[in-house]
Amino acid sequence: MAKETGRKLIAQNKKARHDYHLLTTYECGLVLTGTEVKSLRQGRASLVDGFVQIDGGEAWLHNVHVPEYSQGTWTNHSARRKRKLLMHRAEIDKLASKAQDSGHTIVPLSLYFKDGRAKVEIALAKGKKEYDKRQTLREKQDVRESNRAIAAARRRQRARG
Numbered sequence: 001m002a003k004e005t006g007r008k009l010i011a012q013n014k015k016a017r018h019d020y021h022l023l024t025t026y027e028c029g030l031v032l033t034g035t036e037v038k039s040l041r042q043g044r045a046s047l048v049d050g051f052v053q054i055d056g057g058e059a060w061l062h063n064v065h066v067p068e069y070s071q072g073t074w075t076n077h078s079a080r081r082k083r084k085l086l087m088h089r090a091e092i093d094k095l096a097s098k099a100q101d102s103g104h105t106i107v108p109l110s111l112y113f114k115d116g117r118a119k120v121e122i123a124l125a126k127g128k129k130e131y132d133k134r135q136t137l138r139e140k141q142d143v144r145e146s147n148r149a150i151a152a153a154r155r156r157q158r159a160r161g
Helices: 014-019 034-041 089-099 130-160
Strands: 007-012 020-030 051-055 058-062 083-086 104-114 117-127
Touching: 014 020, 014 104, 014 117, 014 130, 020 089, 020 104, 034 104, 051 089, 058 089, 089 104, 089 117
Parallel strands: none
Antiparallel strands: 007 104, 020 083, 020 117, 051 058, 051 104, 058 083, 104 117
16 A cells, blocks of 8 residues: 555634734644544544643643544544644743733644644634734735736736737
8 A cells, every 4th residue: 555645634724814813833743543533534624613722741632623433433532522732842832831921822723634644733823803803804805906906907918919
């Protein structure tokens, strides 16, 4: 059997990018059971409401929904159990000290397989205010409109020449 290579995306947390200013990102491994891996290979997971908590010098991923494996038996996992993240001690310590600041949290951004191993991308994030969210949406819309206008001008120019 050929070894799996590349990156296969399982789930993404688009809402996190909307709700938070992302300061730094980290790639972590996950401690999973066999049925969790099989369920993830089917491409089923949800990162909505997920967060990372540093507890006793270890990083734990909470509230990430990995549905039960359909062909699983009594060995099946619970869907919303906390899962240990595999990170270097220095990274965990740095993350813990930064997360202590008010308004900071650690959120999962994406869950994927990289060369056959399950990985999660987490980010140290600071919550956005409501007006920040509106400002971000306004900026995206302005960029989209300007790109559209530039493309239309280029099409008109090509049609003339």
